[in-house]
Amino acid sequence: MTIEFNNVLPFPLQEYPHGPESVWKNTFKIDFPKKVVLNASSGKGKSTFVNTIYGIRQDFEGTVKIDNADVSDFTLDQWIELRRTKLSIIFQDLQLFPELTVMQNLQLKNELTNHREEGRLIEMLELLGIGDKQNQLCKNLSLGQQQRVAIIRALLQPFELLLMDEPFSHLDENNAKIALDLISEETDLNKGGFILTTLGSYHGFDYEQELNL
Amino acid sequence: MLKEILFRNKTNFQFVFATIGALIGLTALCLSFQLMLDVQSFHSGEEDLFGPNSVVIQKKVTKLSSLGMNSTDFSDKEVEELRNKEFITDVAPFESADFRVAISEVEGDGLPPFYADMFFQSIPDRFLDLDVDWDWNEESEYIPIVLPRDFIMIINYGIAQSQGFNQISEELMLAARLTIHIKGKDGNTKMIGRVVGFSQKISSILVPKSFLDHANEKYGSGNKIQPNRIFITTVDDSYGELEELMEDMNLDIAKSAIDVAKIKTIIGVVIGIFGIAAVLIMLLSLMGFVQYSQLVLSKASYEIQTLLRLGYSIKMIVKTFIKQMAITFGIITVSAISIMILIKLLIVDVWLDENGIQLESSSLIPAILLALICFGIFVGANFLNVKKTVRNLGE
Numbered sequence: 001m002t003i004e005f006n007n008v009l010p011f012p013l014q015e016y017p018h019g020p021e022s023v024w025k026n027t028f029k030i031d032f033p034k035k036v037v038l039n040a041s042s043g044k045g046k047s048t049f050v051n052t053i054y055g056i057r058q059d060f061e062g063t064v065k066i067d068n069a070d071v072s073d074f075t076l077d078q079w080i081e082l083r084r085t086k087l088s089i090i091f092q093d094l095q096l097f098p099e100l101t102v103m104q105n106l107q108l109k110n111e112l113t114n115h116r117e118e119g120r121l122i123e124m125l126e127l128l129g130i131g132d133k134q135n136q137l138c139k140n141l142s143l144g145q146q147q148r149v150a151i152i153r154a155l156l157q158p159f160e161l162l163l164m165d166e167p168f169s170h171l172d173e174n175n176a177k178i179a180l181d182l183i184s185e186e187t188d189l190n191k192g193g194f195i196l197t198t199l200g201s202y203h204g205f206d207y208e209q210e211l212n213l
Numbered sequence: 214m215l216k217e218i219l220f221r222n223k224t225n226f227q228f229v230f231a232t233i234g235a236l237i238g239l240t241a242l243c244l245s246f247q248l249m250l251d252v253q254s255f256h257s258g259e260e261d262l263f264g265p266n267s268v269v270i271q272k273k274v275t276k277l278s279s280l281g282m283n284s285t286d287f288s289d290k291e292v293e294e295l296r297n298k299e300f301i302t303d304v305a306p307f308e309s310a311d312f313r314v315a316i317s318e319v320e321g322d323g324l325p326p327f328y329a330d331m332f333f334q335s336i337p338d339r340f341l342d343l344d345v346d347w348d349w350n351e352e353s354e355y356i357p358i359v360l361p362r363d364f365i366m367i368i369n370y371g372i373a374q375s376q377g378f379n380q381i382s383e384e385l386m387l388a389a390r391l392t393i394h395i396k397g398k399d400g401n402t403k404m405i406g407r408v409v410g411f412s413q414k415i416s417s418i419l420v421p422k423s424f425l426d427h428a429n430e431k432y433g434s435g436n437k438i439q440p441n442r443i444f445i446t447t448v449d450d451s452y453g454e455l456e457e458l459m460e461d462m463n464l465d466i467a468k469s470a471i472d473v474a475k476i477k478t479i480i481g482v483v484i485g486i487f488g489i490a491a492v493l494i495m496l497l498s499l500m501g502f503v504q505y506s507q508l509v510l511s512k513a514s515y516e517i518q519t520l521l522r523l524g525y526s527i528k529m530i531v532k533t534f535i536k537q538m539a540i541t542f543g544i545i546t547v548s549a550i551s552i553m554i555l556i557k558l559l560i561v562d563v564w565l566d567e568n569g570i571q572l573e574s575s576s577l578i579p580a581i582l583l584a585l586i587c588f589g590i591f592v593g594a595n596f597l598n599v600k601k602t603v604r605n606l607g608e
Contacts, residue, residue: 056522076607077527084524095519099221100214108214109523157524 397432
């Protein structure tokens with residue numbers, strides 16, 4: 001998958017100065033599979049960047065292209081198809097279903113894509129240390145635990161690009177490393193890439209490219 | 214699981230309200246439609262002979278007519294005027310026999326001996342719808358005759374008693390032959406006739422036009438006779454215009470003859486009002502369901518947006534939602550049809566039967582079709598509404 005930005009500038013960020021290295025108001029192209037990190041402090045537009053690629057935000061000037069196609073021409077149905085087959089995401093606000101159990105949240109995605117056996121789901125939950133929580137309602141979990149559910153959910157589909165918006169903000173370094181290893185492994189299995197946004201920590205991972213804001 | 218997510222925040226109050234509204238509305242609509250069809254098709258046995266909208270008109274006999282100063286004949290101009298009325302689709306003056314007629318029994322056919330002076334009239338064949346052979350020609354075995362139903366009543370409950378002979382059943386009257394005595398310009402002749410039907414609408418003795426034309430030519434005096442009774446066919450629901458015409462032309466119409474038309478018009482209006490009310494209830498309940506869907510969808514807006522972001526298609530979400538609605542509408546439709554059939558079988562049919570009214574055809578199938586069409590409209594309208602709302606949430 002190819003992501004291309006041509007002088008993209010979100011309307012809410014027009015008042016702020018953007019450096020020559022910034023993804024905003026610049027032209028660049030990334031060919032995935034590639035593991036990319038976007039490291040920036042709060043308020044610079046990390047979520048805006050992720051949501052722009054994911055088609056949730058369309059309030060920008062300039063051109064964003066996915067696989068050489070201008071995303072402003074995409075219909076909702078095209079975005080949905082892309083999200084089911086090529087693009088996956090871990091939202092900063094997680095976007096889980098609080099009234100469903102951990103397993104139901106995962107199955108909701110897995111039943112759509114038929115991507116993994118239930119045994120693999122349990123393995124992943126256990127690997128991230130929440131194997132005993134599968135029948136608990138998500139709303140009763142801590143933020144860190146919910147974050148791990150959202151991470152596993154994002155891995156339950158085929159993808160060429162996984163977008164992660166501060167996915168480890170509520171995890172300790174050790175758990176973040178375990179999660180990142182799992183993500184990297186699944187990304188390789190999918191022959192895909194990822195973009196990870198972070199507030200400063202690289203979680204000891206060796207990224208292939210770094211973006212700035 | 215989708216169903217659980219989408220309907221988690223449903224509000225039962227509105228749902229129950231809309232469901233009850235739809236059930237009442239649909240039942241009332243089907244029932245009124247079905248009754249309307251019944252009313253349109255019901256008839257007394259009489260109409261089998263003369264079609265549903267045909268009546269005989271004649272001028273009222275007044276004191277002046279009795280003195281011979283005011284004719285009850287219709288002039289050619291008046292007949293033409295009738296033909297030009299928009300609500301009248303067919304006009305046929307009665308033709309009368311231009312010779313004297315009497316009837317008596319045929320010995321051995323079961324009728325008591327009698328002899329009575331008579332008259333013959335005829336109307337065009339198109340007004341008659343008889344199962345028996347109404348055609349007549351010179352080779353025919355007998356002359357078919359339609360008698361007024363009152364005639365047999367007069368014989369059985371009047372003449373038979375006073376003259377001391379046995380009463381005559383309708384069956385016997387239809388089976389027995391009659392001797393027709395014709396006294397014309399060239400002497401007398403006898404022919405055989407047979408009663409083929411009874412009429413409540415026409416107080417006349419009818420014979421085929423072909424016979425009357427032939428007999429008038431052969432036995433008549435040759436004078437032109439102006440008609441004094443006219444058969445007319447009107448368009449549906451023209452009772453009001455007919456009343457007006459009666460006033461204008463000082464007409465007399467056999468009361469029983471217009472009863473069916475009158476009942477049809479009045480019941481039609483009542484059922485029409487009932488039907489309009491039912492349509493309004495249906496529209497309100499449809500709006501109720503549309504609002505219910507919108508409320509449920511807006512309460513589930515986070516869930517729907519998230520599902521679309523996870524890759525669930527609009528179609529899958531709409532399908533899950535509409536499936537639930539279709540089940541609800543299906544139950545409403547089946548219930549409404551069941552209630553309608555019960556009312557039809559247990560109340561309407563029993564009443565019709567008790568009142569001796571027969572129906573030409575079953576009105577149930579069209580009413581069930583109407584219910585299914587309503588089901589389709591409900592599902593269709595909600596489908597469009599849900600699809601639009603889900604798409605808006607996604608965008």
